[in-house]
Amino acid sequence: MTNWQGIEEAFRAKGLRVTPQRSLVFRIVQKMGAEHPSAEAVHLWATRHMPTLSLRTVYAILDELEGLNTIRSIDLGTGSKRFCVNPHLHHHLVCDRCGKIKDVFVDVPPVEVPPEQRRGFSVRQQEVVFRGQCAYCRS
Amino acid sequence: MTNWQGIEEAFRAKGLRVTPQRSLVFRIVQKMGAEHPSAEAVHLWATRHMPTLSLRTVYAILDELEGLNTIRSIDLGTGSKRFCVNPHLHHHLVCDRCGKIKDVFVDVPPVEVPPEQRRGFSVRQQEVVFRGQCAYCRS
DNA sequence: CCTCTAGCCAACAACAATTGTTGATGAAAT
DNA sequence: ATTTCATCAACAATTGTTGTTGGCTAGAGG
Ligand SMILES: [Mn+2]
Ligand SMILES: [Mn+2]
Ligand SMILES: [Zn+2]
Ligand SMILES: [Zn+2]
Numbered sequence: 467m468t469n470w471q472g473i474e475e476a477f478r479a480k481g482l483r484v485t486p487q488r489s490l491v492f493r494i495v496q497k498m499g500a501e502h503p504s505a506e507a508v509h510l511w512a513t514r515h516m517p518t519l520s521l522r523t524v525y526a527i528l529d530e531l532e533g534l535n536t537i538r539s540i541d542l543g544t545g546s547k548r549f550c551v552n553p554h555l556h557h558h559l560v561c562d563r564c565g566k567i568k569d570v571f572v573d574v575p576p577v578e579v580p581p582e583q584r585r586g587f588s589v590r591q592q593e594v595v596f597r598g599q600c601a602y603c604r605s
Numbered sequence: 606m607t608n609w610q611g612i613e614e615a616f617r618a619k620g621l622r623v624t625p626q627r628s629l630v631f632r633i634v635q636k637m638g639a640e641h642p643s644a645e646a647v648h649l650w651a652t653r654h655m656p657t658l659s660l661r662t663v664y665a666i667l668d669e670l671e672g673l674n675t676i677r678s679i680d681l682g683t684g685s686k687r688f689c690v691n692p693h694l695h696h697h698l699v700c701d702r703c704g705k706i707k708d709v710f711v712d713v714p715p716v717e718v719p720p721e722q723r724r725g726f727s728v729r730q731q732e733v734v735f736r737g738q739c740a741y742c743r744s
Numbered sequence: 745c746c747t748c749t750a751g752c753c754a755a756c757a758a759c760a761a762t763t764g765t766t767g768a769t770g771a772a773a774t
Numbered sequence: 775a776t777t778t779c780a781t782c783a784a785c786a787a788t789t790g791t792t793g794t795t796g797g798c799t800a801g802a803g804g
Contacts, residue, residue: 483750483801506790520753525791543680546790559718559726568724572716579698579735583709586740587698595732596718601725622772624780645761659782664762685761 468496468536468553476534490516491527495537499551502558502567506546542567542595557593561600570596607635607675607692615673629655630666634676638690641697641706645685681706681734696732700739709735 473492474484482488494512495503503511509524528549531537538550542558544565557570574594579587612631613623621627633651634642642650648663667688670676677689681697683704696709713733718726 481750485751485800487752504790518753522754522792523752526751541680541682543682559723559728561726562729568722568726570718570722572718572722574716574733575714577711577713577733577735579709579711583707583711584698585707586743587700587707587735587737588743589698589735589737590701591736593734593736594713594716595734596716596726596728597730597732598726598728604725604727620779622779624771626781643761657782661763661783662781665781 468551473531473534473536476536477530480530480534482530486516487519487523488527488530490519491524492531492536495528495531495549496551499549500569502540502548502550504546504548508549557596559596559598561603562597563599563603566600566603570594607690612670612673612675615675616669619669619673621669625655626658626662627666627669629658630663631670631675634667634670634688635690638688639708641679641687641689643685643687647688679706696735698735698737700742701736702738702742705739705742709733 470489470492477484477488490512491508494508498508498511501507505521505525505528508528509519509521512519512524528537528539532539532549536551539547540550540558541547542560544560544567548567550569552569554571557572557574559568559570560566572594574592577592579589609628609631616623616627629651630647633647637647637650640646644660644664644667647667648658648660651658651663667676667678671678671688675690678686679689679697680686681699683699683706687706689708691708693710696711696713698707698709699705713731716731718728
């Protein structure tokens, strides 16, 4: 569900109204998707179009969108939750210095964790985090 | 450097004195290594032997140990920095619910990120995060 | 058109993990 | 003996986030 039509449906299906705020936050987060914005970053941009939009509401709507499975929140140790809009399986590249995040679409063969290492854990997903420095931070 | 002899040297080489607090924190973090304790967790245990040891000092000493490369701090989105004592290359298994962390020693073939996806990033390391649920949280 | 309510707002408070600060005290190094 | 470092208690401050409250408004349902 990455198109606005679908989201409208999904909102209503959950008994949530389709408001200008929800619409705006959705569109902003889609547009910014590639940079994996934080809630603050979404708010910063959103307020250019709707100056009264509160940060609190942005947090709330991002939570809702996550509940609808239209976005996913990730925490890669950059100091804040970041939002990921790409529904396909992928991995991430993180800048050690500024926290920039980029999607990485590479095939990583699934790794089987041997039972003696699992220690009772059930493994649901496996993600790869690539760490390094972005072009900007390297100069 | 995982033995106390080496650490004593390393401390002194940096102009840091070898104190009972530094010794204790080091020994605790080594002993707890497998659970990847947070600073709070280290403090909780340490105060059993030295009740006056302040949390502030634990934070400071953990920072120093990280500076000496005897431990590594990792943030896997569990809400706090966790400390890893195993110097060998390895990966991590994280419980979605309680945040428990386990080491995973499996060979993961290095993945080459194609330049058009790197977008100017330099990739320094690649780590795999396995997410799931621990035995306890699953019951 | 009227009513009811969800959603939003501002304006806070609270939170948790972490870092900063300060002045006093004690121990180690010189 | 003197200087310096380390630690302590006791706070304050910071950051990202969530909770709360009372008032206002727009829209869904009648
Ligand atoms: Mn992503
Ligand atoms: Mn580890
Ligand atoms: Zn950067
Ligand atoms: Zn668990």
